[in-house]
Amino acid sequence: MNTLVKHRLFWPVAMLVVLLLSNLIFTPNFFKVEVRDGHLYGSLIDILRFGAPLLIVALGMTLVIATGGIDLSVGSVVAISGAFACWRISEQGDQNSVAGVLVAVALALGLALLLGAWNGVLVAVIGIQPIIATLILMVAGRGLAQLITDGQIITVNSSPYKLIGAGYWVTVPFAVLVALAVTALLALLTRRTALGMLIESVGGNAEASRLAGIHSRRITMMAYIVAGLCAGIAGLMISSNVSSADGNNAGLWYELDAILAVVIGGTSLAGGRFSIAGTVVGALLIQTLTTTIYTTGIPPETTLLFKALVVTIVCLVQSPAFRAKVFQGRRRTTPPPAGPSSATTEKVEVPA
Amino acid sequence: MTTLSDVRSRLVRPHQRKYLPLYATLALLAVMYGSGVVQYEAFSDPQVVLNVFIDNGFLLVVAVGMTFVILTGGIDLSVGAVVALTTMVSAALLEQAHWPAYAVLPVALLIGPILGFGMGCIIHYFEIQPFIVTLAGMFLARGLCYTIGTSSIPIVDPFWTTMGDSMHLGEYRISPSVIIALVVVLVAAYVLAYTRLGRNTYALGGNPRSAHLMGLPVARTRIAVYTISGFCSALGGVLLTFYLPSGNSLHAIGMELDAIAAVVIGGTLLTGGTGFVLGTVLGVMVLGLIQTLITFDGRLSSWWTKIVIGALLFAFILLQRVITPRKR
Numbered sequence: 243m244n245t246l247v248k249h250r251l252f253w254p255v256a257m258l259v260v261l262l263l264s265n266l267i268f269t270p271n272f273f274k275v276e277v278r279d280g281h282l283y284g285s286l287i288d289i290l291r292f293g294a295p296l297l298i299v300a301l302g303m304t305l306v307i308a309t310g311g312i313d314l315s316v317g318s319v320v321a322i323s324g325a326f327a328c329w330r331i332s333e334q335g336d337q338n339s340v341a342g343v344l345v346a347v348a349l350a351l352g353l354a355l356l357l358g359a360w361n362g363v364l365v366a367v368i369g370i371q372p373i374i375a376t377l378i379l380m381v382a383g384r385g386l387a388q389l390i391t392d393g394q395i396i397t398v399n400s401s402p403y404k405l406i407g408a409g410y411w412v413t414v415p416f417a418v419l420v421a422l423a424v425t426a427l428l429a430l431l432t433r434r435t436a437l438g439m440l441i442e443s444v445g446g447n448a449e450a451s452r453l454a455g456i457h458s459r460r461i462t463m464m465a466y467i468v469a470g471l472c473a474g475i476a477g478l479m480i481s482s483n484v485s486s487a488d489g490n491n492a493g494l495w496y497e498l499d500a501i502l503a504v505v506i507g508g509t510s511l512a513g514g515r516f517s518i519a520g521t522v523v524g525a526l527l528i529q530t531l532t533t534t535i536y537t538t539g540i541p542p543e544t545t546l547l548f549k550a551l552v553v554t555i556v557c558l559v560q561s562p563a564f565r566a567k568v569f570q571g572r573r574r575t576t577p578p579p580a581g582p583s584s585a586t587t588e589k590v591e592v593p594a
Numbered sequence: 595m596t597t598l599s600d601v602r603s604r605l606v607r608p609h610q611r612k613y614l615p616l617y618a619t620l621a622l623l624a625v626m627y628g629s630g631v632v633q634y635e636a637f638s639d640p641q642v643v644l645n646v647f648i649d650n651g652f653l654l655v656v657a658v659g660m661t662f663v664i665l666t667g668g669i670d671l672s673v674g675a676v677v678a679l680t681t682m683v684s685a686a687l688l689e690q691a692h693w694p695a696y697a698v699l700p701v702a703l704l705i706g707p708i709l710g711f712g713m714g715c716i717i718h719y720f721e722i723q724p725f726i727v728t729l730a731g732m733f734l735a736r737g738l739c740y741t742i743g744t745s746s747i748p749i750v751d752p753f754w755t756t757m758g759d760s761m762h763l764g765e766y767r768i769s770p771s772v773i774i775a776l777v778v779v780l781v782a783a784y785v786l787a788y789t790r791l792g793r794n795t796y797a798l799g800g801n802p803r804s805a806h807l808m809g810l811p812v813a814r815t816r817i818a819v820y821t822i823s824g825f826c827s828a829l830g831g832v833l834l835t836f837y838l839p840s841g842n843s844l845h846a847i848g849m850e851l852d853a854i855a856a857v858v859i860g861g862t863l864l865t866g867g868t869g870f871v872l873g874t875v876l877g878v879m880v881l882g883l884i885q886t887l888i889t890f891d892g893r894l895s896s897w898w899t900k901i902v903i904g905a906l907l908f909a910f911i912l913l914q915r916v917i918t919p920r921k922r
Binding site for chain 2: 312364368369370371373374375377378379380381382383384385386388389392393489498501505511541543544545546547548549550553554557558561562563564567
């Protein structure tokens, strides 16, 4: 029991379970999943379906945060990739042509990859602080997205494109399958190869990793490129789900939700440690919170208040200084830290 | 990185380094203004410059608060949300609770500093990154806005409408907000240059550990800058309600980015320790002039503003990278 409580995923998972169970009070058939017209239906499926884009963005963000960075531009990349794909499709003569949609999707993902590479170059090659480097694209990206859509909301009427975000494939929502595939791929790449360890070592100390023979710049670049690509995929899903692209509002605040999901999952913002499973739980937790608020009839405006509460609690619990100050009485055996230790101070002063 | 340091040593002597971004901004401003005057006849009217201040007085105040925070090496993402919360609280108290203006003003001005004080305490005592703490503050303030109301509340209070009216200075117009904003700038410049708090702020941004070892009041200074930023956001919110007489939860979305951009373009180093309030004034003027130029041009759409600001941010951050010595 004790080892279970000490597991770093215990608290996020417990919170998720509590949140799901609390839904039972308001909607007794919350856990009911049924097959209707060959599609899976139910609140749980909805959570997975609407949570899929957030999950994918958060997974990319996990890698970036693991290298000790942060990517604020994902929301803008979401808007740009959705806008670009919708624009390409709307320019086609036949919006339902599968080949045309595939080309549009490929081009949009390529663009997202390029934007990720731009962030990577700024951070890894030029050496700008990640928050600021990605702030550039966060500001300019919204402008670019509006440039693509010409300030309008582009509406498309294309059934192949609609499949990505709103379609079903063998009874399961397609978006969920994509999210599963991305999760599996990233988990395999980072945990079954040395890549995950390399990322953690770069996040722990980029210079030391470089001296140890790791191409730390290349690893950092890769993390930002993956984050860009993930945001691109999410952008396609979101715009496909509503069959339209809004340069101004698509993916607004997505970067914050994604960071929140990563932090809830136990990945340290200081870098050097990450958990794919934690991010999955974090993203599901946020989506469940949103869904719960909608289904229980609490005014949806209060979502932000709950999020503020969750961020604060999670960060306080993660903070070594908070634990030392609040739980000091319980751990008499361990010597109390004498003043601000140099290691933690060093870590804390990095941001901004 | 040899090329970077070569460029650096050829470009600037060490003691001039801290002024270089300021000169760059000044030059940029001159070029922008010059190109405006050459292209458009009406641009040379001094009223154009005054309008930049009238339209951006609130941003100027918010950016001054942000300058304090960035000088300590921190960041405050909550400013836009605090501005919106202030407009919402003022409007709700004035128009729905029918409080008199003299009672609403202090309440509205207190919200920001209280939030800032709380965030400063969490950042300092629990050693959590400013980025994430102020992010939570932003969620909190925006969330509170929405709980007050989701629709816009118009303000018809006589005091508010008088403050929103423009005043005549000879043949030119300015608004009371401009005067308040300029007073804030002067006070901030004085505090940073001539008081103990100002010096502690620079010291903290230069190297927090040295500041701590020198016996400077690190805790007090760090909490003070976030409180100042909170107060500036609240004042910015009040000025915004003078300018646009309404309270709205959607006011000032993305203003934190504008404020950070103004501070960076104004030559304050994001690592902290170097920068001037005057630079921030220039930064806000650059942002305002971009908008004015795009309006004068008439062919470019409004989203070009964002793209140009992004490009300028890039250029100035690159400049910072070239002139700051690499920390080992």
